[in-house]
Amino acid sequence: MKLMLHVAPGIVRKPIVSSVILETKALINIERAKVDAVSGEIVVDVDPEKCGEVKAAFEEKGVKVVLLENPIIKDEDECIHCGACISICPTGTFHFEGSLVVADAGKCVQCGTCVAACPQRALKLVLK
Ligand code: SF4
Numbered sequence: 001m002k003l004m005l006h007v008a009p010g011i012v013r014k015p016i017v018s019s020v021i022l023e024t025k026a027l028i029n030i031e032r033a034k035v036d037a038v039s040g041e042i043v044v045d046v047d048p049e050k051c052g053e054v055k056a057a058f059e060e061k062g063v064k065v066v067l068l069e070n071p072i073i074k075d076e077d078e079c080i081h082c083g084a085c086i087s088i089c090p091t092g093t094f095h096f097e098g099s100l101v102v103a104d105a106g107k108c109v110q111c112g113t114c115v116a117a118c119p120q121r122a123l124k125l126v127l128k
């Protein structure tokens with residue numbers, strides 16, 4: 001299960017991910033991270049069985065956590081199956097099945113690249 005972590009100013013310099021790993025003993029894979037001196041946005045992948053515990057541990061440390069259950073939505077009425085998103089996605093979220101482009105949303109790390117690249121504006125990121 002993927003989680004989006006929003007790390008606020010004031011705690012971004014703390015070793016929060018390491019602390020949560022030690023505390024929960026969960027394997028946490030960092031899939032995308034954009035961190036600077038004042039804030040951070042990190043996507044991690046966590047064993048579904050540990051997800052609730054890990055989420056609570058991050059929240060306890062002041063991190064806002066969003067579950068990425070279905071991170072990318074494709075509007076099937078707008079998609080023309082051109083394949084542009086297949087070429088550009090760094091995680092292999094899209095593939096052809098016959099002549100149709102389908103998404104395996106579980107691979108998406110919400111980098112946003114495909115949203116800008118889609119000529120039909122058929123893709124949107126979901127935050128919830
Ligand atoms: S880039 Fe847009 S229109 Fe093209 S296959 Fe992907 S979602 Fe469909």
Ligand code: SF4
Pocket residue numbers: 072088089090091092093107108109110111112113114115
């Ligand atoms: S936002 Fe688009 S390009 Fe980025 S990982 Fe998700 S599906 Fe791939």
